[in-house]
Amino acid sequence: MLEQETIREREGRWKPRPTLSGSDYTSPEVWEEERERIWFGDWVCIGRAEEVANPGDYLVRDLVGESIFITRNAQGELHGFYNVCSHRGTKFLDDEPASGNVRKAFVCPYHSWTYDLDGRLIGTPNVREDEHFDRGQYPLHSFPVDTYAGFLFASLAREPRPLLESLNDGVESVTVFDRFGMEDLRIGARIVYEVEANWKIIVENYNECLHCPVVHPELVQVVPLFRFGEVWDGETRDGGNEMMDGAKSFTMTGRSELPPLPGLLDEDMTRYYGAYQFPNLLLNIHPDCVMYYIGYPKGPGHTTVVSEYLFRPETIADPAVFKPEPVVELWDLISKQDWDVCERAQIGVGSRAFTTGVYPRQDRYLFAFNESYRVKMGRPKLGAARE
Ligand code: FES
Ligand SMILES: [Fe+2]
Structure with missing residues (x-):
């Protein structure tokens, strides 16, 4: 399995790598194999x-x-x-x-x-x-x-196998965010999306930000690093990204009525964290709210994506502070922007002109995901991108 450090070491000498093939996103045969190996395999x-x-x-x-x-x-x-x-x-x-x-x-x-x-x-x-x-x-x-x-x-x-072994098997894991006390949080909002795209296109889109300045003008204001097409701040704990100056909440203004989650580090109060738990949990972690997507593939070209927003139960119970709308509205906007480009990508990878695409350095986490995917699918890894 690729380690985070290994990926980072490689950044300096990255050679463009191929994406998965068109049939990996569209074919019924690959879908059937994924069902057994990935969705019923762990x-x-x-x-x-x-x-x-x-x-x-x-x-x-x-x-x-x-x-x-x-x-x-x-x-x-x-x-x-x-x-x-x-x-x-x-x-x-x-x-x-x-x-x-x-x-x-x-x-x-x-x-x-x-x-x-x-x-x-x-x-x-x-x-x-x-x-x-x-x-x-x-x-x-x-x-x-x-x-x-x-x-x-x-x-x-x-x-x-034991759940914990599986959770810690990939590049990223929900287990590094224990300090957010997610087991004590409760669902305060839910939006369900029907997306005409393969589940892997949705995961890949989540793991890169080359699209952010183009597709998400609002998001790049809230998280300035995303303007440069990078997803992780290499210097911070857990790859957290600083929000815009003075922001304490993932909203257009950087402010909200929601109280911060208890027990966090000072540095967590101004940061956004993302984490992908293979195969279908995509986390967006904020100082006052945890939002996630759970992907439920319905076929090679369709995924139901459930987005839910977690808060402290006492926050949800208090009408004076439970005003999740600014967070939910921003994420709903970002989500719809993402699904639109995912659906376009799904159409294109089904073209007879598409064999594979290409990953530049900024897309290296997608390549890491594809390597994990190849292992789960019993295929050989493509291996390190060295000169
Ligand atoms: S009771 Fe006969 S099929 Fe369920
Ligand atoms: Fe996006």
């Missing part, structure tokens, strides 16, 4: 633990075409199950509403077979236990669920 972010806060709460997700759900049992433990009845396979929970509470049991709408919050089959109307039938043999199909920083993760892998 831990994936699927939401926030607060969405299943109480026993009997459940949350349905479409994970690249597999309907799954998470629930919490009477002891407060989380479980993940396929949305598939053990009787005849019926999908028993709906996509809308995607969440709810069943109190004690899930009932399949076909023949009313009933499962408890641990996935055990506890009811089979008209089929008695003594009729050559053992309910204990037919629980729901389960997979491990875990949390980090309040985010819910699921692994549909055949041989799941």
Whole structure:
């Protein structure tokens, strides 16, 4: 895996490197392979633990075409199950509403077979236990669920590894931002976008800022370094970027009514941090709010992007200070600007003229992402860009 230092060392002698190929963004075959190797091969972010806060709460997700759900049992433990009845396979929970509470049991709408919050089959109307039938043999199909920083993760892998090992496997990780206390934050705003672009185009767009001065005139005012096409300040902790002079919030004016998050370092109060957690969690961290995108690919050319904004619960509860609009409005503007260019890129990479594009030095994090992607896909790395 590429280390941050290794990437930085390389900056001085960067040679332009190729992008992924057009078919990597468009072909059904690559999509099928990604489903198995990436989306069903390791831990994936699927939401926030607060969405299943109480026993009997459940949350349905479409994970690249597999309907799954998470629930919490009477002891407060989380479980993940396929949305598939053990009787005849019926999908028993709906996509809308995607969440709810069943109190004690899930009932399949076909023949009313009933499962408890641990996935055990506890009811089979008209089929008695003594009729050559053992309910204990037919629980729901389960997979491990875990949390980090309040985010819910699921692994549909055949041989799941510990979540932490997976989180720390890439160039960037949510784990370096523990001081932001994200497990104690709660969702105060949510916007869902349907983007006609491959998930990797969205990740690549997030990881570069050559487009920032062109596409995001407002963003480059708030984060001046972005004007120069750079994404990281190489000198600061965690690659944080100073916001414009005097700014304490990620808004057009640099100000907001929101109180800062507790426990931060002095330097955090004026900075913006970005972090990408492979494969689908893209974090934007601010002194008074944590915003993130979770990408849910729906096919090679479509990704549902859920953006949510986290705040302290007491901030959300206090109408005098809970005024998230300036942060949300700026991010909504930036998001739509991004999706527009991602959708244009998706169309272009599908052209017969496009084989691969090129990464100049400023796009080196995209190359690093592509190297990780190649490893996950069982392909050889292209290797270091040396003279
Ligand atoms: S398929 Fe679910 S109860 Fe028969
Ligand atoms: Fe952007």
